[in-house]
Amino acid sequence: MRFPALVINVESIRHNARVISGLLERRGMRFVGVAKGTVCHPDVVRAMLSGGAAAVGDSRIGNLMNLRAQGYEGETVLLRAPSPSSCKMAAEVADISLNSEVETVRLLGAAAIAAGKEHRVILMVDMGDLREGVLPADAPGVALQMASVPGIRLVGVGTNWGCFGGVVPSPKSLGALVALKEETEGNLGFPLDIVSGGNSTAMKLVLDDTMPWGVTELRIGESVLLGLDAAERRPVPGCRQDAFTLRAEVIEVLRKPSAPLGPTGQDAFGEIPEFVDKGIRRRAICAIGRQDIDPEGLIPLISGISVQGASSDHLILDVEEVDTGIQVGQVLDFRPNYSALLRASTSPFVRKEVLQ
Ligand SMILES: *Cc1c(COP(=O)(O)O)cnc(C)c1O
Numbered sequence: 001m002r003f004p005a006l007v008i009n010v011e012s013i014r015h016n017a018r019v020i021s022g023l024l025e026r027r028g029m030r031f032v033g034v035a036k037g038t039v040c041h042p043d044v045v046r047a048m049l050s051g052g053a054a055a056v057g058d059s060r061i062g063n064l065m066n067l068r069a070q071g072y073e074g075e076t077v078l079l080r081a082p083s084p085s086s087c088k089m090a091a092e093v094a095d096i097s098l099n100s101e102v103e104t105v106r107l108l109g110a111a112a113i114a115a116g117k118e119h120r121v122i123l124m125v126d127m128g129d130l131r132e133g134v135l136p137a138d139a140p141g142v143a144l145q146m147a148s149v150p151g152i153r154l155v156g157v158g159t160n161w162g163c164f165g166g167v168v169p170s171p172k173s174l175g176a177l178v179a180l181k182e183e184t185e186g187n188l189g190f191p192l193d194i195v196s197g198g199n200s201t202a203m204k205l206v207l208d209d210t211m212p213w214g215v216t217e218l219r220i221g222e223s224v225l226l227g228l229d230a231a232e233r234r235p236v237p238g239c240r241q242d243a244f245t246l247r248a249e250v251i252e253v254l255r256k257p258s259a260p261l262g263p264t265g266q267d268a269f270g271e272i273p274e275f276v277d278k279g280i281r282r283r284a285i286c287a288i289g290r291q292d293i294d295p296e297g298l299i300p301l302i303s304g305i306s307v308q309g310a311s312s313d314h315l316i317l318d319v320e321e322v323d324t325g326i327q328v329g330q331v332l333d334f335r336p337n338y339s340a341l342l343r344a345s346t347s348p349f350v351r352k353e354v355l356q
Pocket of ligand 1: 059
């Protein structure tokens with residue numbers, strides 16, 4: 001099956017990685033390349049590393065295992081705390097992990113000792129987004145407990161943004177994280193090397209030149225993959241937005257009413273769709289669906305096409321305004337957003353094609 005396909009332009013990713021590592025370096029930070037949007041595709045990881053990523057971060061242990069199996073021997077960062085039942089595997093494939101539970105860190109320490117290793121831990125602090133992390137007031141005490149676990153080296157503090165509460169970082173909040181790291185060092189009696197300041201939402205501070213000194217790394221996925229700052233979804237200056245193209249084939253082109261006929265109920269996903277009646281329109285269906293993409297996250301590359309929606313396996317497009325017409329068998333190109341990229345990367349039904 002040639003289509004659907006996700007075409008990956010590795011040169012664009014390498015280029016973006018160079019731009020981002022340069023921007024971060026100027027502020028004394030290292031770039032942790034996050035490839036989970038592509039389930040750690042080996043060519044994507046290679047492009048990030050050759051563009052200057054210092055380590056590879058991923059939230060899934062399975063992705064890091066695959067990376068190790070492919071022979072990657074560099075540094076790995078596990079971005080989601082391991083579950084207690086997966087600490088043994090986590091200690092085997094990850095050099096560093098982000099954690100907030102002392103009990104999990106004890107299991108990681110035991111697993112590291114059994115594997116003849118030392119496992120490094122970054123204590124996650126919740127600076128307001130309300131996903132993972134201990135509250136700031138608890139950080140110095142929890143750090144002390146984690147640092148005393150055999151097999152574990154506590155190396156720093158970190159935080160995340162824009163993933164649950166939609167909270168984006170500010171110079172003030174990241175400055176507070178740096179101050180918290182200093183307070184924690186005072187409590188521990190030894191220095192911490194890492195202040196892990198966040199994901200692609202923190203690129204805004206880099207671009208505005210307001211990133212506080214003392215943040216030592218950012219964990220960047222979206223900005224390197226899609227060339228966007230994730231706080232406002234603006235292009236990162238100098239980065240390319242063309243690294244991924246989703247290609248799907250047309251299986252039906254017919255003129256149909258733009259509003260459904262007959263009584264309506266919930267759609268296949270439990271939602272009640274709303275329609276604007278624009279009369280009879282030419283519509284196309286592509287052979288791809290929600291199992292493979294997020295329809296809200298696709299930008300058609302031919303002007304005049306608009307995405308109307310999708311079921312599990314059918315993507316419905318309004319093509320009335322396309323001057324050249326659309327034919328059955330034609331292959332249409334789309335630019336995926338992060339959510340569409342993640343699903344296309346994960347779907348076994350989407351062929352991955354790497355442009356070298
Ligand atoms: C996914 C993830 C990242 C990378 O996020 P982007 O917005 O794609 O840069 C960084 N840190 C953690 C903890 C993550 O889960």
